[in-house]
Amino acid sequence: MSDVPVLRTEDLGKRYGSTWALRDCSLEIPAGSIxxxxxxxxxxxxxxxxxxxxxxxxxxxxxxxxxxxPWADQETLxxxxxxxxxxxxxxxxxxxxxxxxxxxxxxxxWDDDLAVSRIESLGLRLSQxxxxxxxxxQAQVALTLALAKRPDLLxxxxxxxxxxxxARREFLGTVMEAVAETGMGVILSSHIVADLERVCDxxxxxxxxxxxxxxxxxxxxxxxxxxxxxxxxxxxxxxxxAVIHESHTDRQSSLMVRAxxxxxxxxxxxxxxxxxxxxxxxxxxxxxxxxxxxxxxxR
Amino acid sequence: MIEFHxxxxxxxxxxxxxxxxxxxxVRLGVLRPGDQLPTVKDVVAGLAINPNTVxxxxxxxxxxxxxxxxxGIGTFVREHVDALPQQDVKQLRTSLQKWVAHARAAGLDDExxxxxxxxxxxxxxxxxxxx
Numbered sequence: 050m051s052d053v054p055v056l057r058t059e060d061l062g063k064r065y066g067s068t069w070a071l072r073d074c075s076l077e078i079p080a081g082s083i084x085x086x087x088x089x090x091x092x093x094x095x096x097x098x099x100x101x102x103x104x105x106x107x108x109x110x111x112x113x114x115x116x117x118x119p120w121a122d123q124e125t126l127x128x129x130x131x132x133x134x135x136x137x138x139x140x141x142x143x144x145x146x147x148x149x150x151x152x153x154x155x156x157x158x159w160d161d162d163l164a165v166s167r168i169e170s171l172g173l174r175l176s177q178x179x180x181x182x183x184x185x186x187q188a189q190v191a192l193t194l195a196l197a198k199r200p201d202l203l204x205x206x207x208x209x210x211x212x213x214x215x216a217r218r219e220f221l222g223t224v225m226e227a228v229a230e231t232g233m234g235v236i237l238s239s240h241i242v243a244d245l246e247r248v249c250d251x252x253x254x255x256x257x258x259x260x261x262x263x264x265x266x267x268x269x270x271x272x273x274x275x276x277x278x279x280x281x282x283x284x285x286x287x288x289x290x291a292v293i294h295e296s297h298t299d300r301q302s303s304l305m306v307r308a309x310x311x312x313x314x315x316x317x318x319x320x321x322x323x324x325x326x327x328x329x330x331x332x333x334x335x336x337x338x339x340x341x342x343x344x345x346x347x348r
Numbered sequence: 349m350i351e352f353h354x355x356x357x358x359x360x361x362x363x364x365x366x367x368x369x370x371x372x373x374v375r376l377g378v379l380r381p382g383d384q385l386p387t388v389k390d391v392v393a394g395l396a397i398n399p400n401t402v403x404x405x406x407x408x409x410x411x412x413x414x415x416x417x418x419x420g421i422g423t424f425v426r427e428h429v430d431a432l433p434q435q436d437v438k439q440l441r442t443s444l445q446k447w448v449a450h451a452r453a454a455g456l457d458d459e460x461x462x463x464x465x466x467x468x469x470x471x472x473x474x475x476x477x478x479x
């Protein structure tokens with residue numbers, strides 16, 4: 050695999066009318082990484098993915114996917130990118146065979162053997178009608194269409210949100226198996242943190258149309274701490290560490306910090322945190338001090 | 349061949365859980381020298397985890413000398429790894445089973461049995477320091 054980042058943006062923005070769906074978005078996602086795009090509804094996740102496949106055009110800034118422009122280099126880029134949109138757009142009245150035929154006709158690169166063997170390994174028959182399949186099976190068919198292009202990058206917009214836990218596991222298992230075989234990069238948006246923790250190695254948190262936190266997942270989680278101590282003004286801590294979220298009772302303060310090295314002050318009881326704690330701390334906090342810090346962190 | 353189990357909420361990093369499961373399987377003789385570990389592809393398909401997590405675990409096991417990665421073929425348990433002597437394991441297991449039955453008969457529940465066991469195994473606990 051090459052070292053060209055799968056996604057690189059600079060001051061990327063997309064405005065619909067007077068509303069910014071995405072803005073001030075500068076980030077880089079390295080080759081071969083599996084990236085979680087996290088954030089509440091309306092945060093800009095779908096907008097970013099649609100820009101990446103050229104379904105819409107940026108209002109401001111730069112965007113490169115696999116080193117190419119999704120708008121200017123469409124013909125060379127799109128055969129290399131697999132995309133499964135949020136609603137898994139499949140023709141419900143088609144059989145699986147007809148669905149695969151459509152994929153074969155519409156794509157310049159298409160591995161029919163791969164598509165057929167995937168369908169068989171899912172225990173499905175080519176004669177089955179798509180509309181009669183379960184949600185999990187439909188998701189797998191949509192994924193098969195994307196994988197049969199043998200893409201270098203796979204984009205999945207909320208692929209598992211509507212699936213039950215078992216179907217989610219099977220779907221993500223299929224994606225990971227394909228990654229193990231090909232080394233392709235994956236960017237998937239979701240808000241089910243537990244699934245992402247198992248699967249992803251990179252993280253992008255979006256909120257209010259802006260990226261809040263970007264980087265390797267392990268490092269990001271490791272540098273955050275929960276500090277619990279006597280009621281204090283967080284300003285002292287904030288001189289050294291970035292305070293992401295704070296809550297206070299009359300006797301006690303709890304601070305979620307992005308630690309800048311060690312926390313030496315012994316009045317704080319320090320706790321390690323998980324991905325979910327980190328995500329909630331960032332999303333629970335909108336216009337506080339974190340926003341400034343985060344913008345620095347993003348750069 | 350063994351199958352891995354992963355608990356994301358346990359606080360133990362996923363790669364380490366795989367390392368521990370292989371080590372344990374080797375010590376208990378479930379995996380023997382020359383046995384092949386599941387391929388990365390099979391592990392990630394079953395568990396829906398990142399392939400790099402499995403690669404990291406297998407690299408760690410290689411470094412520890414428990415396994416040996418053969419390029420393009422797979423990862424295998426090394427010859428001469430320290431498995432516990434099978435006869436001893438069997439005897440210890442039987443006597444421990446008897447002990448557990450004894451403890452249950454005495455009214456200890458699983459949590460108490462676990463606590464008592466941990467207390468004996470770990471030398472830093474208060475009771476062993478006191479005694």
